[in-house]
Amino acid sequence: MLAALEDGWADPAKLYSQARRARQLLDAARAAAAEVLRVRPDELSFTPSGTAAAHAAVLGGLAGRRRAGSTLVHSAIEHSAVLHAAQRHVTAGGTTTSVPVDRAGRLDLDAWSAAVAAPGVALAALISASHEVGTLQPVAEAARACDAAGVPLYVDAAQSVGRVPVPEGWSVLSASAHKWGGPPGVGILVVRKGTRWESPYPADDREAGRVPGVPNLPAIVAAVAALRAATAEAEAEAARLAPLVERIRTVVPATVPDVEVVGDPVDRLPHLVTFSCLYVDGEALLHALDRRGFAVSSGSSCTSSTLRPSHVLEAMGVLSHGNIRISLHRDSTEAEVERFLAELPGIVAALRAEAGVVGL
């Protein structure tokens, strides 16, 4: 890490001594990240963010297969980074097929299989687990359907890498360092050997021609150190956090009336839990929790810049207002969860009393 700060200013593509040391550090980081992800080092590139990796995965995957067709198949619950890249593809004359999910937020595999088998599909994109409700997606089954149809599968694994294993069978993968506890400004793009992928950027020979610009070496070294640490303790962390998530899923509907806990109860990320409180304004609830020291997110429309409800909650057909998403991390304690559970009923009751909706 200190070595990376020392030589991190140097351009790994140049030939002077500091640059060669920078190259060695970059190569070592790449090899370590590749080992964690069980891929070849030359298949892995570092990007300036997880978002940039997702954009490159989608647009590069489509560009590399333009002779096969111009349709992008994706689940209805992809991250906005993927959907925005898909929108760019549509603007450029391409088409997309959005595959629905069930009420638990799990991909409809029959619809997926039919969609990827249709003529003219260039690429299929599936998130490894819902970033909003935590439901794990049937990646292995979806990959088999893609394989049968001869369509490469891109998996957005930002939610899973460093936490839970990512099933095999994909051709392109992206991940984001700040999601596994690393610094912001580092993403990972993996393109498996034999995959038709073409850089969507103007020509640049960095990162095997996949990502333009000089890589941020100190941040990359820190990100890979964090990835190794997160992966090493992932199983123990999951075993610690899953019961806390289960406790929230059980206690909240028992102590707060008219709450819908969303997402699959079993096949889920170990650290994420989401619920919606009927008749409650999501923004008011978020601020009330913030005042008590709870930093949570919301998929309610009133908390979004677009004033639209979360497309994930919409696709699932579950209540979008009064929505709260809790993401537990390595510093989250059982005591904090208990304090949250103790305070939430009073907070929701007060907001409902204020709105005059008690007993409705």
Next chain:
Amino acid sequence: MRTESVGTPPDEVVDCLGQRCPLPVIAAARRLVALPVGAVLRVLADDPAAAVDIPAWCRMRGQELVATSTVDGSPAYDIRRVH
């Protein structure tokens, strides 16, 4: 009133145009309990969240969403009081 969907006219209409969720859902809940069982309430709501939340509310409360349509250019949700 012009409706683009064919169906039974509602027994009552509640206008929530311009209101943000959860207000249209709250208004629907208040008005429906004031109607007899079997009656149909039409909720006019143009907040995009209502398209998600009104059907979700019907499911959670066991009421029937009879139809969604467009009335004078605005989304309309017809709910039958089942119980």
